[in-house]
Amino acid sequence: MAGSNPVPWSADQHTKAKHAVYAQYLDKWMPIMVNGWGADITYAEGFAGPGVYLDGSAGSPVIAVKALVGNKAIRTKVRNGGIRFVFIDRDQRCIDLLPMEIAKATAPVPLDGLSAHGVHVTVEKGDCEPDLQRVLTRERAWGRPILAVLDTWGGAISFDLVQRVAENPGSEVIITMQPQYFSRFASVDSIEHGDRVFGGSSWREVAGQPPEKKDRWLLQRYRQTIQQAGFQYVLDFELIDKRGQSLFLVFGTTHERGLTKMKEAMWEVDDIAGVGYRDPRDPNQEALAIEIEPNTAPLKRLIVDHLRALPGNQATVNHLRKFALRSTVYKESQAASVVREMVGEGQLTRTGGGLHRSRLSSTDVVALPT
Ligand SMILES: C[S@@+](CC[C@H](N)C(=O)[O-])C[C@H]1O[C@@H](n2cnc3c(N)ncnc32)[C@H](O)[C@@H]1O
Numbered sequence: 001m002a003g004s005n006p007v008p009w010s011a012d013q014h015t016k017a018k019h020a021v022y023a024q025y026l027d028k029w030m031p032i033m034v035n036g037w038g039a040d041i042t043y044a045e046g047f048a049g050p051g052v053y054l055d056g057s058a059g060s061p062v063i064a065v066k067a068l069v070g071n072k073a074i075r076t077k078v079r080n081g082g083i084r085f086v087f088i089d090r091d092q093r094c095i096d097l098l099p100m101e102i103a104k105a106t107a108p109v110p111l112d113g114l115s116a117h118g119v120h121v122t123v124e125k126g127d128c129e130p131d132l133q134r135v136l137t138r139e140r141a142w143g144r145p146i147l148a149v150l151d152t153w154g155g156a157i158s159f160d161l162v163q164r165v166a167e168n169p170g171s172e173v174i175i176t177m178q179p180q181y182f183s184r185f186a187s188v189d190s191i192e193h194g195d196r197v198f199g200g201s202s203w204r205e206v207a208g209q210p211p212e213k214k215d216r217w218l219l220q221r222y223r224q225t226i227q228q229a230g231f232q233y234v235l236d237f238e239l240i241d242k243r244g245q246s247l248f249l250v251f252g253t254t255h256e257r258g259l260t261k262m263k264e265a266m267w268e269v270d271d272i273a274g275v276g277y278r279d280p281r282d283p284n285q286e287a288l289a290i291e292i293e294p295n296t297a298p299l300k301r302l303i304v305d306h307l308r309a310l311p312g313n314q315a316t317v318n319h320l321r322k323f324a325l326r327s328t329v330y331k332e333s334q335a336a337s338v339v340r341e342m343v344g345e346g347q348l349t350r351t352g353g354g355l356h357r358s359r360l361s362s363t364d365v366v367a368l369p370t
Helices: 013-037 060-069 092-106 128-138 159-166 179-186 191-198 202-208 211-228 256-268 297-308 317-327 332-344
Strands: 042-045 083-089 119-125 146-151 172-177 233-240 246-253 276-278 287-289 314-316 365-367
Touching: 013 060, 013 146, 013 172, 013 233, 013 246, 013 256, 042 060, 042 128, 060 083, 060 092, 060 119, 060 146, 083 092, 083 128, 092 119, 119 128, 128 146, 128 159, 146 159, 159 172, 159 191, 159 211, 179 191, 179 202, 179 211, 179 246, 191 202, 191 211, 202 211, 211 233, 211 246, 233 256, 246 256, 256 317, 256 332, 297 314, 297 317, 297 332, 314 317, 317 332, 317 365, 332 365
Parallel strands: 042 083, 042 146, 083 119, 146 172
Antiparallel strands: 172 246, 233 246, 233 276, 276 287, 314 365
């Protein structure tokens, strides 16, 4: 279905930041998976877009293909059978443009010559649901890792689709949407739709939340939904511009290493003018500039809140590192330096001994001052 919007369209700052995160992550994911699974893997998009923006910059499908063909060390390792790229979009104009954009990225090898190199690209018009699952079945993608990128404009992703990907070995999902998308659920009038997205009816408890808390409550509930679908590790954060407009990104993986790599990707991207991150869990909702040494004030607050909820208000440094990795937008290494800083500033006290009293080791115990 062709809409009234132009194709291609211009990339806003969120989109550029999102692409920078994708590019960094794919540069890590692709070699790990090509080496680990003999390239018997699938990169799939259910909302692919045309592969290009008005300013000529690449769309996410092209970024993904380039992560393979632009890396000499791994593109030659793609074996017979090889890697699958599956792209679905419901807009025929996207489906017309995308193959040409992919072909530019793979030149001099033409699109129809890629199979001979073990690279199988499918571009198909359809609705993400049910067509993505159908095409993945036809392409024999199930049973080996799939990275499913579902870049909606606020369309629904059903719990069932997320669960199907989570149950597939070594698979991961990236879902993006505007946080306002959740507002539609706040009034609890779109019952059937909400039940499909959240995989049950417990999200309807949003009705009992104070109005100013409904949106945050739904974001938090969505994070739990992705976990219930089977992704043990979930990273979610907002990309926020100067006007306060944001894009919500949720990443689900069954491997801690995936989470570590996505965190590295997040903090390694070059600064994109005017766009920062925001941790939906931060009670102060502070925007963070994208930089290698980020502002860690929200992490300090989250560590204090976390310790308040623990018996004795204490934990090992290692526990706090894992807390940061699994429950905040920060990396483990950032948590380690923050804990050191907090001990130095007297915000935390050190209760564990240890031989090297001047250094804080991962087994040392720190606590909130009494
Ligand atoms: C946010 S854009 C995709 C951007 C692209 N992934 C990128 O980052 O370059 C969303 C795309 O989803 C398509 N779309 C919207 N609803 C869809 C649906 N239910 N199934 C498949 N495609 C859909 C639109 O035509 C549009 O191209």
